[in-house]
Amino acid sequence: MYVRALTQLLSEGISVVSSRQLGHRLQMTPAQIRKDLSYFGRFGKQGRGYDVHFLLEELRQILGLNQEWDACLVGVGRLGRAIINYPGFAPEGFRMRAVFDSDSRQVGGVVGGLRVQPMSALSEAVERDNITIGIVAVPAAEAQSVIDQLIDSGVQGILNYAPIAPQVSMHVVIRNIDPVLALQSMTFYLRELD
Amino acid sequence: MYVRALTQLLSEGISVVSSRQLGHRLQMTPAQIRKDLSYFGRFGKQGRGYDVHFLLEELRQILGLNQEWDACLVGVGRLGRAIINYPGFAPEGFRMRAVFDSDSRQVGGVVGGLRVQPMSALSEAVERDNITIGIVAVPAAEAQSVIDQLIDSGVQGILNYAPIAPQVSMHVVIRNIDPVLALQSMTFYLRELD
Numbered sequence: 001m002y003v004r005a006l007t008q009l010l011s012e013g014i015s016v017v018s019s020r021q022l023g024h025r026l027q028m029t030p031a032q033i034r035k036d037l038s039y040f041g042r043f044g045k046q047g048r049g050y051d052v053h054f055l056l057e058e059l060r061q062i063l064g065l066n067q068e069w070d071a072c073l074v075g076v077g078r079l080g081r082a083i084i085n086y087p088g089f090a091p092e093g094f095r096m097r098a099v100f101d102s103d104s105r106q107v108g109g110v111v112g113g114l115r116v117q118p119m120s121a122l123s124e125a126v127e128r129d130n131i132t133i134g135i136v137a138v139p140a141a142e143a144q145s146v147i148d149q150l151i152d153s154g155v156q157g158i159l160n161y162a163p164i165a166p167q168v169s170m171h172v173v174i175r176n177i178d179p180v181l182a183l184q185s186m187t188f189y190l191r192e193l194d
Numbered sequence: 195m196y197v198r199a200l201t202q203l204l205s206e207g208i209s210v211v212s213s214r215q216l217g218h219r220l221q222m223t224p225a226q227i228r229k230d231l232s233y234f235g236r237f238g239k240q241g242r243g244y245d246v247h248f249l250l251e252e253l254r255q256i257l258g259l260n261q262e263w264d265a266c267l268v269g270v271g272r273l274g275r276a277i278i279n280y281p282g283f284a285p286e287g288f289r290m291r292a293v294f295d296s297d298s299r300q301v302g303g304v305v306g307g308l309r310v311q312p313m314s315a316l317s318e319a320v321e322r323d324n325i326t327i328g329i330v331a332v333p334a335a336e337a338q339s340v341i342d343q344l345i346d347s348g349v350q351g352i353l354n355y356a357p358i359a360p361q362v363s364m365h366v367v368i369r370n371i372d373p374v375l376a377l378q379s380m381t382f383y384l385r386e387l388d
Contacts, residue, residue, distance in 0.1 A: 004375060005359045025359060064381035071377075082276045088357055088374045132384050133377065157380040159373060163282055165199045165219060173383040175376040179353065180282045181198060182369040183265075183327065186351040187258035189367040190326050 001026055002036070003065065006056040018049040065093065070130055072098040072155075074119070074146050075137035076111045079161055083137055084112035097129040102142065119149065126153040133157040140164045147174075195220055196230070197259065200250040212243040259287065264324055266292040266349075268313070268340050269331035270305045273355055277331055278306035291323040296336065313343065320347040327351040334358050341368075 005025045009017055019030035026033070037050070040062055060066045071094055073080055084096055099114045100122055101107060107118045117125060125131065134150035136143055136158060143162030150158060151172055158174040160166055163181070168174050199219045203211055213224035220227070231244070234256055254260045265288055267278055278290055293308045294316055295301060301312045311319060319325065328344035330337055330352060337356030344352060345366055352368040354360055357375070362368050 001359060001375070003378060004357070004372075008359060025361060027364075062382070063378065064385040065378055069377070069381060069384070078276070078279070082272070083373070085272070086373070089377070092374050092378065094374070094377050133380070157377075157384050159376055159380070163198070165195060165202060167219060170221075173380045175380055177371060177373050177376060178198075179277070179280070179371050180286050180288070181195070182353055182371060183263070183283070183288050183351075184197060184257065184259055184286065186327070186353070186367045186369055187263060188256070190263070190351050191258040 003056065003059050003063065006052055006059070009052050010056060015052050016049045017052050022050070068093045068095055069133055070095050070097045071133035071135055071159075072096070072100065072122075072125065072129075072131045072150075073135045073137060074100045074122075074150065075139075075142075076101045076106050076109070076116055077137065077139075080137035081111055083135060083161070084114070094133070096135075097131055098125045100125075102138070102146075119146075122149060123153040126150075126155055131155060133159060136160045136162055138162055197250065197253050197257065200246050200253070203246050204250060209246050210243045211246055216244070262287045262289055263327055264289050264291045265327035265329055265353075266290070266294065266316075266319065266323075266325045266344075267329045267331060268294045268316075268344065269333075269336075270295045270300050270303070270310055271331065271333075274331035275305055277329060277355070278308070288327070290329075291325055292319045294319075296332070296340075313340075316343060317347040320344075320349055325349060327353060330354045330356055332356055 005022065019033040023030045023033045073084055073096060076099055084099060096112065096114065098117060099111055100117050100119055102119050106116050109116045132155060134155040136146055138146050140162050143160065143164050144166055147158055147160065147166050147168060151168065156172060158168065158172060160174060160176045163178055166174060199216065213227040217224045217227045267274055267290060270293055278293060290306065290308065292311060293305055294311050294313055296313050300310050303310045326349065328349040330340055332340050334356050337354065337358050338360055341352055341354065341360050341362060345362065350366060352362065352366060354368060354370045357372055360368060
């Protein structure tokens with residue numbers, strides 16, 4: 001979120017930002033901003049604010065965002081096709097290297113410029129292409145099994161679009177993209193507002 | 195996440211669950227599970243675990259998930275069309291009532307069974323259809339302005355798909371769906387694993 005906010009500030013031509021201004025953007029207190037950033041080092045000068053460009057570059061370095069990451073996609077249904085055609089990944093250094101599907105009717109077809117491979121080719125492709133991230137766009141019922149296969153193949157990070165709460169071991173990093181869950185997490189507060 | 199995990203347990207035929215089992219599912223400690231649930235009332239019996247069906251119904255009631263919520267969508271490009279055709283919203287009580295686009299070439303067309311309306315029709319539609327949630331699927335450059343218009347029209351919750359960190363007042367509930375941000379939040383940990 002810091003990287004996102006700082007990138008936005010830079011695009012607006014803002015080169016110095018205070019904890020208060022950054023806090024306003026991120027809906028956090030200035031104290032929390034200072035605390036978070038102090039965790040990584042000394043970025044700001046008392047009373048002068050943060051240099052946006054310097055802070056952004058430092059955070060990108062720390063977070064591993066100044067390098068490229070290779071990903072694969074499992075599931076080339078409607079959602080999977082939308083993901084592979086999503087234009088936001090490549091500019092941020094996330095490269096889609098391979099796509100897979102368990103449905104033999106999909107295998108061999110071309111999606112997003114990549115030939116759809118069978119699940120049996122997963123392990124070899126992950127190793128060959130140095131794939132660290134697996135993107136899961138299969139139906140809920142298949143998702144846990146696909147996630148297990150990705151992890152067995154050596155993938156270390158999972159971006160899961162299936163509406164389940166997957167179980168993974170502690171050494172795997174998982175993020176879920178789940179719009180229904182996002183809506184469900186809002187309604188408690190909307191009730192209060194009613 | 196509790197609702198999601200409990201729904202999954204129920205579908206697996208599991209009717210009683212311990213804090214330990216639930217914690218395993220949610221990658222949380224049993225102590226945190228007990229603490230979270232005690233916040234809402236007394237759900238479990240010492241040594242007997244939680245009744246999955248009862249806990250799920252109580253949580254759904256508390257969170258406002260046992261009622262229907264009316265939503266509108268702004269932006270009917272590729273992403274907007276994927277959202278409106280997403281089959282996961284309706285079964286969970288989120289109804290898409292209206293769609294809007296600022297591009298006059300889109301207005302009048304039909305997307306997901308709804309006629310695309312101009313932005314000038316937004317306020318009236320939000321009031322007439324009692325729309326509480328606005329879903330934003332416009333390009334980054336337009337997103338803040340669209341969010342402002344939704345809030346001015348009386349929408350109380352925003353589900354934002356645009357890759358920006360929007361600024362909203364404290365009485366508006368906002369959730370961002372941002373796969374690039376999700377990937378970026380993983381890379382720090384993937385570096386450590388390398």
